Amino acid sequence: MNRLVIEGLSAGYGAVTVLRDVSIEVREGEFVALLGTNGNGKSTLLNTVMGLVKPTAGRVALEWDGRRVDLGGLAPHAIVREGIAIVPEGRRLVPTLSVTENLLLAGSSPRGRATLADTLAWCFDTFPVLKERRAQLAGTMSGGQQQLLAIARALMCAPTVLVIDEPSVGLAPIVVGQVFEAIARLQESRKLTILMAEQSFFQAVDVASRAYVMQHGRIIRTLDRADGAIDHAEIRNAMMGVAAA
């Protein structure tokens, strides 16, 4: 089975331990939501998957097409090469490069190169606003447009697994809706496997195949769509630390 698997993971920054014994898995084709309020370790978990934070214990591994790659010791660009791309929190575009240059930058990575022209055409078709503003510097676009560019940039790396960190941060509610719609469409049309951290959870949960709730660096709740629709109230209670009624 193709999957991204995280087992007994602990990680943090210097003397501060953030993640404690976290285990989750993301199977091929799934949309997995990582929920929790601020400061509970969602971004740290995603950054550990991407190699931006080094694990102190446990493993992050990608099992795909019969290969098992341990991501624990790899640099971010090497993880991108293995087929995982990130839409980072705060978008992290290169503000001084144009829209096109941001896309070509990612498209020039070893994995993206082979399909560069096709993916670029696809991105321009799917996000017409990026095509219109292709010569504009990324740093001068609106937050929503930047978010779409960040998503398109991740796609230029030709990923099999897409990691998305809080796409709603700093966006107007109506724009959040558009961004979520784009992500849901994407998953279908490009056969992506998605792991997304989010705190405004309603929209995320409605499309998710599974949701993990994080608190104080641990997974405190796992809700599977296979067990029936994921209940909003149940998640809210878990996120706020209220005992289930």
Next chain:
Amino acid sequence: MSSRETAMDLAVRRPGRSPSAGRRSLVFALGCVGVLALGVVLTRTVENPYIFFAGYVVIQYVAVATGWNVLGGYAGYINFGPTAFYGVGVYTAAFLVKAMGAPLPVSIAAAGAAGALLGLAMGWMTLRVQGVYFAIATIALVVMAETVVHNIDYLGGASGLALMPPQAPAWAGGQPQFMLMVMLAIAVAFVAAARWIEISAMGRALRALKASEVAAECAGVPTFRLKLIACAISGAMLAIAGAPYVYYASFIEPGTAFSLALSLNAIAMPLIGGKRSWVGPVLGALLLATVQQAASVTISSELNILVVGVVLIAFVAVAPDGIVGIVEKLTGRRGA
């Protein structure tokens, strides 16, 4: 036209692909040939040998500033010790001349290799630290390199070394003329290489990592390897610029090979000209070095550094993007 081709067309600024980029490259290549031809003509017509000495120094600064800018301008890592690389180039050539009377091309190749290795070593040890720590480490490199040379008796130690380098070929019309042509060829080659880096995917990746290393990594750019490559290229260029000096001056000493003035100039010239494109270091070097040469004849050779300092402070305060930045602002062209 398929949407795939359209998208690539839309991705206009893809270097070497669009007709206008091809035309610009052609104009640039013709310009290079023109500059070299001009050099040959001048060495045949000008009589005053001082012109060749002054010209050599000015053109050497074009090469040094361009080499420095590959790391300092494109990657945004300020190397405060370019003279360490220059000096290693000088002493690599000096060693080869003393040991085996090596011809100039051999010394240039060896200096390039030594500079690249030193660049790799420096990068490997210091690129993990950013900003002021990197700068301090590069300053230390100069002190280390100079101290090593001071303690090698074979290279003359602190008191310097007199050498008998091979003479210029007869067709060149004399040593000063020949050295000017050599340095001109080196400078043109460096500028062409810098321009190629700028318009290639490597240049785009360098601009990205300069703006944000995390953003570049997220886009799949191997930032550490790229910075190492930039260090090696910059180091090789700076060392190559030093090698011909041995064939020009028959006496070398650590004070000149590792001079503070050269380091200061190598940093000041790209800053004054503009660090983002190859034009900046060339403009900065031509202007500043020419003014310095004029000042050292007409006023005082000690005044050089003062001129650099004043101009540098003025530019950092008023025009941080240098002359190129001012021109872009005036003409309304986009600044990346």
